Amino acid sequence: MDILTFGSKAECSRCGQCCVKGSPTLHLGDSQLLKDGTLNYKDLFTIREGELVYNNMDDEFITIDCELIKIREKAGCRTCFFHSEDASSCDIYENRPVQCRAYECWDTEKFMTAFTEDKLTRAELLKGQPSLIEIVNAHDLKCSYKNLEGLFSEIAQGKDYTGEVLEILGYDTYLRPLLIEKTGVPEEYLGLLLGRPLIETVIMFGYKVEKDDEGNYCLLPIQ
Numbered sequence: 404m405d406i407l408t409f410g411s412k413a414e415c416s417r418c419g420q421c422c423v424k425g426s427p428t429l430h431l432g433d434s435q436l437l438k439d440g441t442l443n444y445k446d447l448f449t450i451r452e453g454e455l456v457y458n459n460m461d462d463e464f465i466t467i468d469c470e471l472i473k474i475r476e477k478a479g480c481r482t483c484f485f486h487s488e489d490a491s492s493c494d495i496y497e498n499r500p501v502q503c504r505a506y507e508c509w510d511t512e513k514f515m516t517a518f519t520e521d522k523l524t525r526a527e528l529l530k531g532q533p534s535l536i537e538i539v540n541a542h543d544l545k546c547s548y549k550n551l552e553g554l555f556s557e558i559a560q561g562k563d564y565t566g567e568v569l570e571i572l573g574y575d576t577y578l579r580p581l582l583i584e585k586t587g588v589p590e591e592y593l594g595l596l597l598g599r600p601l602i603e604t605v606i607m608f609g610y611k612v613e614k615d616d617e618g619n620y621c622l623l624p625i626q
Contacts, residue, residue: 422486422493426474427502429523437528441498446484448475448594449525453548455607472523475594535596538582542597546575555608565622572612572620575601
């Protein structure tokens with residue numbers, strides 16, 4: 404979320420500016436929102452450790468050092484999925500997450516305190532589902548951003564590790580429909596369980612993925 408200032412403003416006017424700057428990260432205290440049905444797995448996505456993300460507070464891109472679970476955002480922008488732009492309102496306002504409750508654009512101290520509290524994780528959400536936890540952990544190990552960072556560092560030095568990168572991207576891409584087929588989880592849950600597809604986030608390393616005429620993935624530097 405952006406840290407916004409509005410002079411002498413002392414209460415929320417529900418202008419929606421904080422909602423269009425990015426969706427909230429969930430904290431442990433938000434687990435009740437999934438238990439009572441306010442939120443569903445399909446409403447969430449995971450930003451995995453080592454991923455490059457935009458930090459609205461400081462207007463910069465940073466590499467995060469921990470897992471974050473966020474409410475999904477509307478296509479093509481950072482607006483929270485539950486923000487109704489026509490009415491400038493929140494569809495779950497009465498049961499909004501901890502971060503949203505703490506955010507006061509005229510006095511950000513409460514928000515900054517809340518932001519440091521323990522975050523909700525997939526391990527917490529998936530308690531009692533050991534098979535899914537095992538799949539998530541195996542995916543994190545194989546597809547870690549730390550591994551990719553090392554491989555792209557070698558490529559930058561002129562070494563040919565393209566095959567190794569494509570193997571990781573292929574694993575991530577192949578696992579997603581396989582997980583649906585073998586476990587029956589809805590496709591809408593994949594963003595939470597496995598995070599964003601690597602063929603999309605690989606741009607953080609200065610590369611993009613395209614298919615050749617035979618349908619094979621190719622790794623290309625972004626010009």
